[in-house]
Each structure stands twice: as structure tokens, then as C-alpha cells.
Amino acid sequence: MVDSDAPTFLPPGDTPARITEAGRLAEQPVPQSPAAVVRCVLGSLALAHRRAVRQVQDLSGRQVDAVHIVGGGARNALRCQLTADACGLPVLAGPVEATAIGNLLVQARAAGVVGGDLAALRGLVRQTQRIVRYEPGDGSGTARAAERRVGV
Template sequence: MGLELQEPVINEQSFADAFTNEIGINGTVRFLKNICGLWLIQESKRFWLDEGQDVAYAKMASLASEAEPFRSLINPDDPRFIEAGCMPEKIQAFCRETGQPVPESKGEIIRCIYESLALRYNQVWHSLMQYVDEAPTTLHIVGGGCQDNLLNQFAANAIGVRVAACPVEATGLGNIMVQMLADGAIADVTEGRTIVLNSSLVQTFEPADQVVWAEAKLQFSMICK
């Protein structure tokens, strides 16, 4: 998660917060912090597939939507989750170690992942906002993960801002846009981004259930300090 800035942010606070500065287009800076993300979902799916249970992503989201909210939470950036393998068992171990109900069903495990990711997004978002004078009103989610409507809605709920999801093929479209810019087919980055936006189906998600998510943030803060 990050911002496009004109200058890098290099100070003791950004170092302590583990933000990084990456070079963007036309000398801009991508000031960002990496979050574990849907790796947790992918690895859980692979674990169940190895056990002979091929659960489609749409089915995973459906199971999560039916599970009890905020029953168990994890820190998605805990080092144990970086390595591949046995992801559901690692999630269960984390919950057991932190004195929480241990998720047993697929729906409980997946919902735990989704809610924990959204709450982690909220933490990083508010940490990021201390580096800008005016906070954005929209979080843009791009790439394959933007197709996960349940997580998009949870992100909007957790952060309290609108989420705009698109485009799915962000990397490919960005590459094409830069080639068009180099070839003189478009005048500037703004024109290119307008073309990409007008060529994409944007789905937006507005914050909801703010009271229960506020309570969940307190619960999460005890787990993910």
C-alpha cells in the first residue's frame, strides 16, 4: 500500500515504520509498505488442493461470507506466514498461541484471513497518512486481487474510505501506457491513465458496518501491535 509522491521520504520515522521509496514513472516516487496480502488465500487453497479438495476462489469467498465475523484474527505480516506450506495449520497455531478460538472450517479460516488483511490495511493506511497533508478519499486496488469483492468491501469497512477496484491487468496496461508515451501516441501520463480508466469496469465499495469494525480494530490492535 502506498502513495505516488514527487519526492522520497527519508527520515527516522519512515525507517521505523518500514516504508520504502521506489522510483516510479517520470521521476515520481512510490512510497509504500508491503503487506502479505492474498498469498495467505493462495497458500490455503494450495494446502487444500494437496489434500484432494479443489476449492474455487469464488467458493472460498462464499464460505467466508457465511462464517462468524471476527471470531479469530491473525497478524498477516507475522514471519511464519511468509514461507509456503501448511497455511491453514499456521493460522490455527497463531490463534491457539494468542488465546483465540481456533478456526476449524474452511469458512472460518478464510474469513479470519480476509478480516485480518482488511484490519492490517487499516493500520498501514493510517500510518501512511501521517506523511501527507491531505488524506486521499479513495483506496485504489489493482491487479488480480481487485476481483475479490468480499475483501474489497472489508477493506472499505476497515479503513472507512471508498475502495475503487480496477484494472485487473494493471501491470500489462501500465506497460502498454508507457510504450504509448514513449512512441508519442499519448501526450502524458494523465492522458494514459484516463484511457486505462475509461477502458476498465470500475467497481466501488463504500464503508459499512462502522460500529462493529471499530470494535474489531481494538481487538486486532491487541494481536497486531
């Protein structure tokens, strides 16, 4: 696992090579195939989500009851399941076209086509869009991966 927030991963370029180099420098196993690189990226993102959820809880003093993944990432079942496992929370995945739907609803509300507050608009999304729920597993693999994660 790598620290997906590390500055080395921000600019465009050969990210798989950067991942391999990060592992090598940290004397960690490095991905040996494109599939292994993808698995590293997805697991690293899941750990980044876990870190963010914990920070939100610490800063707000409130517990998070679910993680919402919207947009194209909601289509990746492995990413969603790894995130549920890493966070120890259910993941609600969808809608895939969240930005377009939100834009449409705000415009429809402004034009008087739909009414209601934010809760009503969210209810409309739940009624019309497919949301997939992922339940967390035991998370033991994630804990081991968090201990191995390397930064650059």
C-alpha cells in the same frame, strides 16, 4: 484476526495451520473450516490496509480519499468491501490486469501511439477499464476485530 505482516506468515507452507496456531496461542477463536480461514485472511488483510492507510496519512500529513485495489485482488468483492469498511473509505477496485495495462500504456506512449502525461494515461484507463466502487459500512465489526487481532 491475525497480523498478516507477522514473520510467521512469510515463508511458504501450511498457512491455515499457522493461522490456527496464532489464534490458539492468543486464546482467540480459531477458524474451524476452510471458509473460516479464508474469512480470517480477508479480514486480516483489510485491517492491514487500514494500518497502512493510517501510516501514510500520519507520515504525509495528507488525507487519503480512497483505497485502490488493482490486480487479481480486485475481483474479490468480500475483500474489497471489508477493506472499505476497515478503512472507512471508498475502495476503487480494478483494473484486474493493472500491470499489463500499465506496461502497454508506457510502451504505447514511448512509441508515440498515445500521448499525454500520467493523468492522461490514467484517464484512458478509467475510460476503458471497469472500476468497481465499494462504499464503507459503519465499520463497527472491524473495530471489534481489530481489538481481537493476534500476532505471532
